[in-house]
Every structure is written in C-alpha cells, then in structure tokens.
Amino acid sequence: MRELDKQYDPSQVEDSTYRFWLEHKYFHAERDPEKRPYTIVIPPPNITGQLHMGHAMDETLQDILIRTKRMQGYSALWLPGTDHASIATEAKIVAAMREEGLTKESLGRDGFLERAWAWKEKYGGRIVEQLKKLGSSCDWDRERFTMDEGCSEAVKEVFIRLHDKGLIYRGNRLVNWCPCCMTSISDAEVEYEEQEGSFWHLLYTVKETGEQLELATTxxxxxxxxxxxxxxxxxxxxxxxxxxHVILPLLNKEIPIVCDDHADMEKGTGVVKITPAHDPNDYEVGKRHGLPLxxxxxxDGRMTGPADKAAADELIAGGRAAADEPEVLDCGKYAGMTAKEARKAILADLSAGGYLKETEPLRHDVGTCYRCHTTVEPMISKQWFVKMEPLAKPAIEACRSxxxxxxxxxxxxxxxxxxxxIKDWCISRQxxxxxxxxxxxxxxxxEYVTAKAMPDKxxxxxxxxxxxxxxxxxxWFSSALWPFSTLGWPDTEAADFKYFYPTNTLVTGYDIIFFWVVRMVFSGLEHTGETPFDTVLIHGLVRDAQGRKMSKSLGNGIDPLEVIAQYGAxxxxxxxVTGSTPGNDTRYSEEKVKASRNFANKLWNAARFVLMNLKGELEPGLPEELDLSDRWVLSSLNTLVKExxxxxxxxxxGLAAQKIYDFIWDVYCDWYIEIAKLRLYGEDEEQARSARRVLVYVLREALKLLHPFMPFITEEIYRALPGSGESIMISAWPVWREELCFPxxxxxxxxxxxxxxxxxxxxxxxxxHPAKKTRIFIQTDSPADFETGRAYLEKFAAASEIEIGSAFSGDASGSVQVATDKARAFIPMMELVDREKxxxxxxKELAGCEKEIASASGKLNNQGFIAKAPAQVVENVRAQLARxxxxxxxxxxxxQALG
Structure with a gap:
C-alpha cells in the first residue's frame, strides 16, 4: 500500500504517470481475435498547429471513449497522426526563407522540399507532444503523417482509379484564387471578414430602345x-x-440581356450584371446561357494587359487551347493595375461618362484567404477536378439507410x-x-498519362x-483517405486494415462536416465499399465565459497548456466535458476550472482518509453482512454504473461526468465517509473492518468510472489502494450487478x-449551535425509511427524540417545519428563533421553488428543447418539476402552520 502525499500536485504526477503508461505500452492496441475491435482515427491536426481549446475538447472526448472501450475489454485503437497542411506549412517555410533573402525559385523545387522536410522534422511534432500533456492515450506506435510513404501510396492509387473511371478531369472552371499565395484554395480555406464597402449604381444603355438600365455592384x-x-x-x-442588348460602358461593347431566375425581382432594380469568369453565381448563369468567359x-491580382491577351491568343492559334479556355481581355489603360487601383480609375471614368448614378455605403462579408488574409478572387483557372455527383449518391444513401x-x-x-x-471538387493546388x-x-x-512513377516513354x-x-x-484529398490509408490500404490484406477497419466513431466539430466528414464518407464507400465509421459525434465550439468565440482579434483565447500548468490536465x-452536450457550444471560465480542481482535491483527500484508516491486510471484496448505509452506497454505485x-x-x-461528480462529492465524500466514521471509530472491530472494505470497494469502482474523464489522479489513487492491479487503465470497467441492487x-x-x-x-x-439537540417529529407516508435510520437522524440531525407518523398532532405554530419530497419535519425550536425570520x-425558499418550477415548465413547453435534448435529460427535467x-x-x- 502506497501513501499519498498530503496535497495533490498535478505537476508531480502527470508527466511521470504518462511515462509509466508509455513504458508499459497500455495505449498499444493488439489485433486479438478474442476481442472486438473499437477504432477511432484522430482528426489529424496540422503540423503547423499548436494546441488550442478546440483541440483540447476534441481530444478529451475521443480519449474518454477510447479509455472506456479499452476497460470494457475491446481492442481499442486510437490512431494518431498529423496533416501536412499544404498552404499553412508552405507559407511558414517561405516566410522563414524570406528572412534569409531566399525564395522558392532561387532554391528550386528539390531544394525547397529538402528544406520543407527539415522544417517538418523540427517543428511538425510539437502538437503531438502537446496532446500528450492532455493525457491522450493514442497508440503512438502507429502514428501516421499524411505524406508518409503509406499515405502517399494511397493518394496515388486513388487519383489513378478515379481518373481511369472518368471521375477526375482537367478543365477551366471557376475556383477560389488567392493572388498572394498564388494558388487555388478550397471553400474551407476562405474566411469571411466584414468590411466597409459600397454599392455602386451603374447605368447600362439598352441598344434597341436607348433607355438606361440601373444595376448595382460591389x-x-x-x-x-x-x-x-x-x-x-x-x-x-x-x-x-x-x-x-446593352452597351457595356467604357468598352462600348454589345452584350445580351438574358432572362434568368438569378435576377431577383424583389432586390434593387431586378437587373444584375453577369461576369462569368469572376463570380460564382454569374458562372452558373453563364453555363445556363452559353455565355463567353x-x-x-x-x-497575381492585376488587370490583364496586351501580353496576357497575346499569350492566350497564341495558345488558341497553336491549337493548344482547350475548348473551355477563357478569353483574356486587354484592359487597355487599366492593364497592370491592382484591383484596388483599377476600381478607383474605372469609377472615375464611369462618373465622367455619366454611367455612375450613385454610391451607397455598405458593410458586407468579403472572402479572404485564411492564411494570408488577402481578398480571394473568384477566377477561371485550369485545374484538376473530381466529379462529385456519382460519389455523392452512395454517401447520401449510407446515411438514409x-x-x-x-x-x-x-x-x-x-x-x-x-x-x-454538391459541385465538382477542385483538387489541384499551385x-x-x-x-x-x-x-x-x-x-x-x-499527351498525358497517370502513373505512380515517371513512365519510360x-x-x-x-x-x-x-x-x-x-x-x-x-x-483534403489525402485526409479524405485517412481512416483507411492509415491502416494499410490499398493493401486490402494488411492485418490492421482487416482487423480495425471500418472504424467506429469519428469525433469532430460541426464546422468541418462538409469539408472533411463528407469527403471521408464518399471516399470510404468508393474505395473500400464500407462507410469509414458508423457514428459521427459532433461537438460544438469552446467559447469564453461571455459566450464569444475565442479569437486573436478579441484577445480572449486561452492556451490549454497554461491551464494544465496551473490546474492540471x-x-x-x-x-x-462537464455540462457539454453533443452539437452544442460550451463556455469556458476559470471558475469552472477551479471547481474541477477542487473536485480533484476533494477526491484526493477522501482517498487519503480511507488509506489512513486501513489497518493491516484488507480482505478482498465486500463483507457478507452489510449495514443499511452500505446497502445504500453500494446500490447507489450500482445504479451509477448502469446510468x-x-x-x-x-x-x-457531459451528463455522465456530472453524475460521477455528484456521486463522489455528495454520496461518497460528504455522506458515506461521515457515516462510516461511526463504525471506524466505534468499539466493534468487525463493523470497522466491514466499513473499510466497503469504503475501498466503492472508491475503487468510482475511480474506474471517473478514469476516462480524469485519468491522472484516478491512476495515482488506484495504484495506492490495496488489492488493485498494476494500472487502472487495464482494469475492468464496472458492470451492474444484481446482487448489489437494493432499490x-x-x-x-x-x-x-x-x-x-x-x-x-x-x-x-x-x-x-451544532451541539444543541432537539426533538423532531417526522410526518411521512414512508415511515419505514426513517425508522431504520433513527441512529443517523440522532447523529446527523442532532435529534434528542424522534417521533415518526403519518400526521402531526402537536402545535404546528410552535414548530419550525422542514419539507422534502417525502417528508415534513416539525422541530420545536420557536423559543430559539424569531417567528418573522x-x-x-x-x-424565500418558496420563491426559489417557484423559480425552479418556472424554469422546468419553460423547458418542457419548449418544443425545440423536447426535440433536441436527449430523452434522459427530458425525463430528468420532468422529475425535477414533479419534485x-x-x-x-x-x-x-x-x-400556513406558522400563521
């Protein structure tokens, strides 16, 4: 039996405990035909990333699930890894090179990649070490990287398969283009910022009638x-x-008027300009009407000029231009200007020509690159695309079925x-x-050919x-393959792939359902014939105490590592996790962390009390004869295990965590330990031994339930208890036992x-005064409950004399009354208190009760709450209202009795 320190210090426990787990390889999942597999693949954080509260929430939820399944006897694999994060990583490396006076072009592709891999080796594992500080029980022996050899093989295999099936093609289509990073970017990489702008109302002259059509543009x-x-x-x-037709101002060019539902009769004048090569909605209109691009x-974000037009014309003349190649305009006097410079010059010329009717101030959302914050330009560009419609249908059916x-x-x-x-997916990046x-x-x-290596000819x-x-x-192309590429696919005979795939639960935030979850689902179905996981657990954002999203601009971000250093993981x-519900945001506050730290201290002190009162060898298991309080705590624990x-x-x-908290703090620490002291310090040694055995049993089982949520402190206490195994991590999860059911x-x-x-x-x-004893009359319809507990009433309610019955025959006006769900107590204390007080x-108590009734009634009358809340939560609210x-x-x- 190991003695616990007087105070719990996470900094002295957590690192050494984590090393202990690693040394014993408790996180490593073996392929065991006698066990059922349970698999979670980690949403791979970027190698450029640093642990933030979103990561902490995501990883905590996954760790709770994997630790529970491990204890339940599953071969539980939590497969970790990181994502190469193309744009973010390249931006960091280029920025570092810039300080040395270097560019990508000066190094060449091979030199740049050599430098990039060196950067990855130096900095890419930082977030992995941070995940370990959180207690993440990942199988680090199986750690993967989206550009490692196995994942790269899978990427090539998938590209070639999809291309051969006609599902990957190359063409000119509208994409999100970052003029700073000089690459197409995905929708996920576009961040919208509210900016000051204007609606400029322009006038286009109708060729046939001479009238002017008013339209507005930003x-x-x-x-x-x-x-x-x-x-x-x-x-x-x-x-x-x-x-x-209308005559396009400044260019004096004739363009058609088309009829399309995109023009909303209820907005503005109902007339809109169509620029198919530079606006996603206009692009769709252009396709419907066969308009030129x-x-x-x-x-690089400037207006096209004669050289740009000449290069495009040369392609056409040489027969090398694709059928969907856009026309490139020589913008004349505006050529070479940035978009901002061109805007100013064009507006001046429109005004001078009488084409600018008015300017209307506007605040609107503008798409920017998430990495460099440059305004994104919708741009026609020759890229590689995946045809999505054939892949989307099986993914839809998988969910419906x-x-x-x-x-x-x-x-x-x-x-x-x-x-x-869904639209076709642009998969190429510059x-x-x-x-x-x-x-x-x-x-x-x-001619071109798809191949895993350079063909000979x-x-x-x-x-x-x-x-x-x-x-x-x-x-996203490689991360879409993550659930199976990490397990050995495309080798379908790979041992891990055969045993651990399909995986079970994916845990992720609601903000990347489209970008990642969907892509994994259709990729899994297309390439393995299986959905890559059966359940997607969605969690919300971690917001600050005021409910605001954490961000650099607000300065309200919290570093999880600093919290861990101060309060413990x-x-x-x-x-x-406490108070969290699937799909909903949760609020973080230091007060909540302090409360959790206090809970850890409460548990630690309770464990120290139990250990200090053990004498010699402790018989394993429970005593044959159980006291009433023993049956109560064991049955309560049994109910807790089931729930x-x-x-x-x-x-x-979140509900599970709250129930464990309530049991340990209230039932075990505040009540059972206090009740057990009567026997521990009494003269009957047999009763004392029984109390000690129950104390240890209940503590050990409660620790097991708490372990997935608070792994470090539970491990430390568990290994100090007599009769425990080598680690709580590999102990058996508690199960409901009929013989411990005493309802x-x-x-x-x-x-x-x-x-x-x-x-x-x-x-x-x-x-x-606590020592002042009084008589108590208990009015109840359940007298047996209180008859059997007379000794506890005398001790803990300071009762000198107890009378129990179904009706109180004394003078109620001379008694203080206490009401609970099952009883009323009349205490003759009026001579000690002020009646008015x-x-x-x-x-005051009545007002609080009415407030509780109003709150519960409001929830039950809210159809949104009834529809979204778990059934057990709704039942709990109904029970709360009844009480x-x-x-x-x-x-x-x-x-009324007091008059």
Missing part, C-alpha cells in the same frame, strides 16, 4: 469582364427587353444539404509542399521526354439523507 472593376445583363423573365418591368485579372449516423441526429440535415447541392499530382505530360505530343508517340504536373493535391478535461455506461454509449458524456434501501436512505440535509440547513440558517426564510411542485406544497403548508 466590384465595379469586374465590369470589363461582363458578358451579359440578367433580368427575371417574369419581371413585368422588363418584358419589352427580352432578346435585347472573359478573364480580366492576372493570377442508417449505416452512418450523426450525434446529434439533426446534423444529418447539414450533411444532406451539402451533398445534394504549391510545392504536398502530394504532387501523379500525371506526366509528353514534351513532344502533349509516352504511350502515344514513344517520346522519352516527359515531365510531371507541377501542381500538388488539395490537402484532469481539471481542464473535466471542465471541458453512466448507458450515457457513454449514447455519447452523453428500497437506496431510495429509503436517499430520502433520509435529504431530510437530514434539510434539517441541518435550517438549523445553520437559524444559527442554532422563519416566515421570511420560508417565503419542485411537491416541495412547494410542503412549504406552503409550513407557512
């Missing part, structure tokens, strides 16, 4: 690329203009919405760090001069404790 510099003006075909104001921006489920279920609507409105596209072009005839003309595509693949973990296990199975982790004793003793609490509370509020106390209404009746009776 980007007048794009007008040079207008190829149409749209009206709604049903708009009565413009029926006479069907089939007409006119590009007016260079890829129940093979894939979301927790909470409401998030399947987001999933369906995105898949049902970067050097990442998976290079496995396509090789013939320098002689222009062109399959069309036999030329031996080939070069690889310069672009790399979108980071257990305190942070418990804070993040917590059920809560975890339903992913109600009548559990309910009866709970009622007794509730009455004792109420009596003590009223005595304390009235300032009655007692009435005031009861009125409060019963208590209110007792309080009102007490007030």
């Amino acid at each position: 980007r007048p510099e794009t007008m040079l690329g207008d190829t149409a003006v749209a009206i709604n075909g049903a708009d009565p104001r413009y029926q006479h203009l069907h089939g007409c 006119v590009r007016v921006f260079t890829y 129940g093979k894939l489920k979301f927790v909470p279920e409401r998030f399947d609507k987001t999933y369906y919405h995105w898949l049902e409105n 970067l050097w760090w990442g998976h290079r596209i496995p396509v090789y072009y013939c320098d002689e005839c222009g 062109c399959p069309k003309c036999g030329c031996t001069h080939l070069h690889q595509d310069e672009d790399t693949l979108d980071t 257990d305190a942070l973990r418990f804070t993040l 917590v296990t059920d809560n975890i199975e339903k992913f109600e982790l 009548q004793d559990e309910e009866g003793f709970t009622n007794l404790v509730a009455l004792i609490k109420a009596v003590r509370a009223v005595r304390a509020e009235m300032g009655v 007692e009435l005031a106390r009861l009125e 409060a209404e019963d208590k209110k009746a007792h309080i009102q009776a007490a007030i």
Whole structure:
C-alpha cells in the first residue's frame, strides 16, 4: 500500500504517470481475435498547429471513449497522426526563407522540399507532444503523417482509379484564387471578414430602345469582364427587353440581356450584371446561357494587359487551347493595375461618362484567404477536378439507410444539404509542399498519362521526354483517405486494415462536416465499399465565459497548456466535458476550472482518509453482512454504473461526468465517509473492518468510472489502494450487478439523507449551535425509511427524540417545519428563533421553488428543447418539476402552520 502525499500536485504526477503508461505500452492496441475491435482515427491536426481549446475538447472526448472501450475489454485503437497542411506549412517555410533573402525559385523545387522536410522534422511534432500533456492515450506506435510513404501510396492509387473511371478531369472552371499565395484554395480555406464597402449604381444603355438600365455592384472593376445583363423573365418591368442588348460602358461593347431566375425581382432594380469568369453565381448563369468567359485579372491580382491577351491568343492559334479556355481581355489603360487601383480609375471614368448614378455605403462579408488574409478572387483557372455527383449518391444513401449516423441526429440535415447541392471538387493546388499530382505530360505530343512513377516513354508517340504536373493535391484529398490509408490500404490484406477497419466513431466539430466528414464518407464507400465509421459525434465550439468565440482579434483565447500548468490536465478535461452536450457550444471560465480542481482535491483527500484508516491486510471484496448505509452506497454505485455506461454509449458524456461528480462529492465524500466514521471509530472491530472494505470497494469502482474523464489522479489513487492491479487503465470497467441492487434501501436512505440535509440547513440558517439537540417529529407516508435510520437522524440531525407518523398532532405554530419530497419535519425550536425570520426564510425558499418550477415548465413547453435534448435529460427535467411542485406544497403548508 502506497501513501499519498498530503496535497495533490498535478505537476508531480502527470508527466511521470504518462511515462509509466508509455513504458508499459497500455495505449498499444493488439489485433486479438478474442476481442472486438473499437477504432477511432484522430482528426489529424496540422503540423503547423499548436494546441488550442478546440483541440483540447476534441481530444478529451475521443480519449474518454477510447479509455472506456479499452476497460470494457475491446481492442481499442486510437490512431494518431498529423496533416501536412499544404498552404499553412508552405507559407511558414517561405516566410522563414524570406528572412534569409531566399525564395522558392532561387532554391528550386528539390531544394525547397529538402528544406520543407527539415522544417517538418523540427517543428511538425510539437502538437503531438502537446496532446500528450492532455493525457491522450493514442497508440503512438502507429502514428501516421499524411505524406508518409503509406499515405502517399494511397493518394496515388486513388487519383489513378478515379481518373481511369472518368471521375477526375482537367478543365477551366471557376475556383477560389488567392493572388498572394498564388494558388487555388478550397471553400474551407476562405474566411469571411466584414468590411466597409459600397454599392455602386451603374447605368447600362439598352441598344434597341436607348433607355438606361440601373444595376448595382460591389466590384465595379469586374465590369470589363461582363458578358451579359440578367433580368427575371417574369419581371413585368422588363418584358419589352427580352432578346435585347446593352452597351457595356467604357468598352462600348454589345452584350445580351438574358432572362434568368438569378435576377431577383424583389432586390434593387431586378437587373444584375453577369461576369462569368469572376463570380460564382454569374458562372452558373453563364453555363445556363452559353455565355463567353472573359478573364480580366492576372493570377497575381492585376488587370490583364496586351501580353496576357497575346499569350492566350497564341495558345488558341497553336491549337493548344482547350475548348473551355477563357478569353483574356486587354484592359487597355487599366492593364497592370491592382484591383484596388483599377476600381478607383474605372469609377472615375464611369462618373465622367455619366454611367455612375450613385454610391451607397455598405458593410458586407468579403472572402479572404485564411492564411494570408488577402481578398480571394473568384477566377477561371485550369485545374484538376473530381466529379462529385456519382460519389455523392452512395454517401447520401449510407446515411438514409442508417449505416452512418450523426450525434446529434439533426446534423444529418447539414450533411444532406451539402451533398445534394454538391459541385465538382477542385483538387489541384499551385504549391510545392504536398502530394504532387501523379500525371506526366509528353514534351513532344502533349499527351498525358497517370502513373505512380515517371513512365519510360509516352504511350502515344514513344517520346522519352516527359515531365510531371507541377501542381500538388488539395490537402483534403489525402485526409479524405485517412481512416483507411492509415491502416494499410490499398493493401486490402494488411492485418490492421482487416482487423480495425471500418472504424467506429469519428469525433469532430460541426464546422468541418462538409469539408472533411463528407469527403471521408464518399471516399470510404468508393474505395473500400464500407462507410469509414458508423457514428459521427459532433461537438460544438469552446467559447469564453461571455459566450464569444475565442479569437486573436478579441484577445480572449486561452492556451490549454497554461491551464494544465496551473490546474492540471484532469481539471481542464473535466471542465471541458462537464455540462457539454453533443452539437452544442460550451463556455469556458476559470471558475469552472477551479471547481474541477477542487473536485480533484476533494477526491484526493477522501482517498487519503480511507488509506489512513486501513489497518493491516484488507480482505478482498465486500463483507457478507452489510449495514443499511452500505446497502445504500453500494446500490447507489450500482445504479451509477448502469446510468453512466448507458450515457457513454449514447455519447452523453457531459451528463455522465456530472453524475460521477455528484456521486463522489455528495454520496461518497460528504455522506458515506461521515457515516462510516461511526463504525471506524466505534468499539466493534468487525463493523470497522466491514466499513473499510466497503469504503475501498466503492472508491475503487468510482475511480474506474471517473478514469476516462480524469485519468491522472484516478491512476495515482488506484495504484495506492490495496488489492488493485498494476494500472487502472487495464482494469475492468464496472458492470451492474444484481446482487448489489437494493432499490428500497437506496431510495429509503436517499430520502433520509435529504431530510437530514434539510434539517441541518435550517438549523445553520437559524444559527442554532451544532451541539444543541432537539426533538423532531417526522410526518411521512414512508415511515419505514426513517425508522431504520433513527441512529443517523440522532447523529446527523442532532435529534434528542424522534417521533415518526403519518400526521402531526402537536402545535404546528410552535414548530419550525422542514419539507422534502417525502417528508415534513416539525422541530420545536420557536423559543430559539424569531417567528418573522422563519416566515421570511420560508417565503424565500418558496420563491426559489417557484423559480425552479418556472424554469422546468419553460423547458418542457419548449418544443425545440423536447426535440433536441436527449430523452434522459427530458425525463430528468420532468422529475425535477414533479419534485419542485411537491416541495412547494410542503412549504406552503409550513407557512400556513406558522400563521
């Protein structure tokens, strides 16, 4: 038996405990045919990343699930790894090179990649070490990286398969383009910032009638690329203009008026300019009406000029331009200007020509690059795309059929919405760090071939001069394969793939359902025939105490590592999960962390008390003869085991944590230990031994339930208890036992404790000295519960004499009354207290009771709450309302008795 320090110091426990776990390889999952596998793959953090509260929440929830399943006897694999994060990583490396006066071009591709890998080795593992500080029990022996050899092999295999099936193609389409990073970026990498802007109202002259059409734009510099003006075909104001044309100001160019529903009759004038090469909505209008694409921006964000047009014309003349190649405009006097400079010059010329009617101030959301914060330009660009419609249909069906489920279920609507409105996915990036596209072009005839390595010769003309595509693949392309590429696929006979795939639970935030979850699902179905996981557990954001999103601009971000250094990882973990519900945001506050730290201290002190009162060898298991309080605490623990296990199975982790907290703090520490002292310090040694055995048994089982939530302190206490195994991590999860089910004793003793609490509370509020004993009359319909607990009433309610009955025959006006759900206590204390003060106390208690009734009733009358909250939570609120209404009746009776 090991002695615990006087005070619990996480800094002295956590690092050494984590090393102990690693040394014994408790995190490592073996392929055991006798065990069921349970697999979670970690959402791979970027190698550029640093642990933040979102990570801490995400990893804590995963760790709770994996530790529980490990203890339940599963071969539980939590597979860790990191993502290469193309844009973010390349940006960091380029910035570091800039300080040395270097550029990518000066190093060359091979030199740059050599430097990038060195950077990854030096800094890429930082977040992994931070995850360990949190207590993450990942199988680090299986740690993966999205650009390691196995993952790279999977990426090439998938690209070639999809291309061969006609699901990957190259073409000119509208993409998000960052003029600073000089690459296409995904929707996930576009951040919207509210900025000051304007609506500029322009006038376009109708060729056939001479009238002027008014339209508004936030980007007048794009007008040079207008190829149409749209009206709604049903708009009565413009029926006479069907089939007409307008003259594009400044260019004096004739463009058609098209009828399209994109023109909203209820907004503005109902007329919109159409620039298909530089606006996503206009691009779709252009496709519907066969409009030409006119590009007016260079890829570095300037207006196109004669050299740009000449290069494009040369491609066309040489027959090397694709059918969907956009026209490039020579923007004349505006050529070479930045978008901002061109806007100013164009507006001046529009005003001078009488084409600018008015300027309307506006605050609106503008898309910017998440990495460099440059305004993103929608741009026609030749890229590689994945056809999404054929891949989306099986992913939709997987969810509809129940093979894939979301927790909470409401998030399947987001999933369906995105898949049902999906567009082809741009997968190429103009970067050097990442998976290079496995396509090789013939320098002689222009033919291309997909292959995992450079072919010896062109399959069309036999030329031996080939070069690889310069672009790399979108980071999401490789992370979409994460659940199976990390387990050995495309080798379908790989031992880990056969045993651990499909995985079980994916834990992620609601902000990346579209970008990652959907891609993993359709990739898993397409390449393995299975959904990559059966459940997606969605959690919300961690907000600050005021409910605001944590951000650099607000300065309200909290560093989890600083919290761990001050309060311990257990305190942070418990804070993040307590009160959380799937899919909903949670608030972080230092007060909550302090409360969790205090809970750890309470548990530590209780364990020290138990250990200090053990004498010699302790017999294993429970005694044959159980005291009433023993049956109460054991039955309460038994109920807790069943409820917590059920809560975890339903992913109600916050509810499970709260129940464990309530049991340990209230039932075990505040009551059972105090009750057990009567026997521990009594003269009957047999009773003392029984009390010690129950104390240890209950503590050990409670520690097991708490372990997934607070792994460090539970390990430290568990190994100090006599008769425990080598580690709580590999101990058996508690199970409900019929022989420990004492429902009548559990309910009866709970009622007794509730009455004792109420009596003590009223005595304390009235300032009655603890040593002052009084007579108590208990009015109840359950007399047996209180008859069996007389000794406890005498001890803990300071009762000198106890009478129990169904009705009180004494003078109620001379008694203080205490009401609980199951009883009323009459205490002759009026000579010790002020009647008016007692009435005031009861009125205050009545007001609190009415507030509780109003709160519970409000929730139950809220259909949104009924629909979204777990069934058990709704039942708990109903029970709370019933208890409060019963208590209110007792309080009102007490007030009436006092006159």
